[in-house]
Amino acid sequence: MSDQFKVMTKAMLTPLPSIDRTQQVIDALSDFIESSRLQAGDRLPTERELMVALSVGRSTIREVVTHFQALGVVETRKGSGTYLLKPVSKATIHMPLSLDTAHLRDALLQTLEVRRGIECEAGMVAAKRRTRKDIAIIEEKLDEMERVHMAKGTSGPEDLAFHLAVYDATHNPLFKQLLEQMRGSFERFWTHPFDRQDFARRSFPFHRTLFNAIIAQDPEAARAETLKILDVVEEDIKEMSK
The missing domain is CATH 1.20.120.530 (GntR ligand-binding domain-like)
Known part of the structure; x- marks a missing residue:
């Protein structure tokens, strides 16, 4: 893990409680992107770095990356890593839609x-x-x-x-x-x-x-x-x- 990432994750990413892991990782990673002021073209932390920083498994990290890819905000380059295609925040990466009905x-x-x-x-x-x-x-x-x-x-x-x-x-x-x-x-x-x-x-x-x-x-x-x-x-x- 790079020294720069160690410093950033110490302040911005902390282990999560064991509930709703996928959504928590989505929120944590989007907060990290916003707080770190990452821009289009910047590389995201590796799978291993995210697993260690957030105390989650590889499958959860991959599910989140797939979610981000489906939204068109990141791309994974084989042998290179995952890169940001556009700046995001928790508000833009996850916009839940709800219906005002109990039926x-x-x-x-x-x-x-x-x-x-x-x-x-x-x-x-x-x-x-x-x-x-x-x-x-x-x-x-x-x-x-x-x-x-x-x-x-x-x-x-x-x-x-x-x-x-x-x-x-x-x-x-x-x-x-x-x-x-x-x-x-x-x-x-x-x-x-x-x-x-x-x-x-x-x-x-x-x-x-x-x-x-x-x-x-x-x-x-x-x-x-x-x-x-x-x-x-x-x-x-x-x-x-x-």
Whole structure:
């Protein structure tokens, strides 16, 4: 560990209590970046330095770095380290979104309105810009989603991975950054709302037709298939919340 980093971490980074590690590391690292006045192009402390300074494991540090990468504020260069792409603070790196409702039904319907706007546009843009590599990745995620669905009758993380691959195919990092900021709200759709394993199961075939529309570079078809998925989600929210 460098002498300069030892001096800075002694004043700014201290071991954390063992609760909500990931969010605490996000807050601690963003505070460190702001307090140290790091600028775009500056290298962040190494994994080992962060692990020692914050008393957390490697997996937590990597999860936080992945979170920062998804937000487009850092990049990792192989063999060199992780570098800041833009100055950040705790206020800019983590902007939690909340809904003023105590009812899951209302929260899901309100979030669904936002999903319609973002996911329809993402599907259309992906259809226009997708590359052969994008197609291969989306198909890989779709195949895994279908495999799990056929085995268990449902899917969760695999469904999310498919939609993330579509976002990546837009080649517009803002789509993924928006999802990262709204992850808490969006993930409600992939955690079996109302304790129903069959939630939105009827939307399963439309993921394949959405993929076909993206292959065909047909934005309008991609939009239509995305709407079919989300229409099923809306119907299930209303039916299962009765």
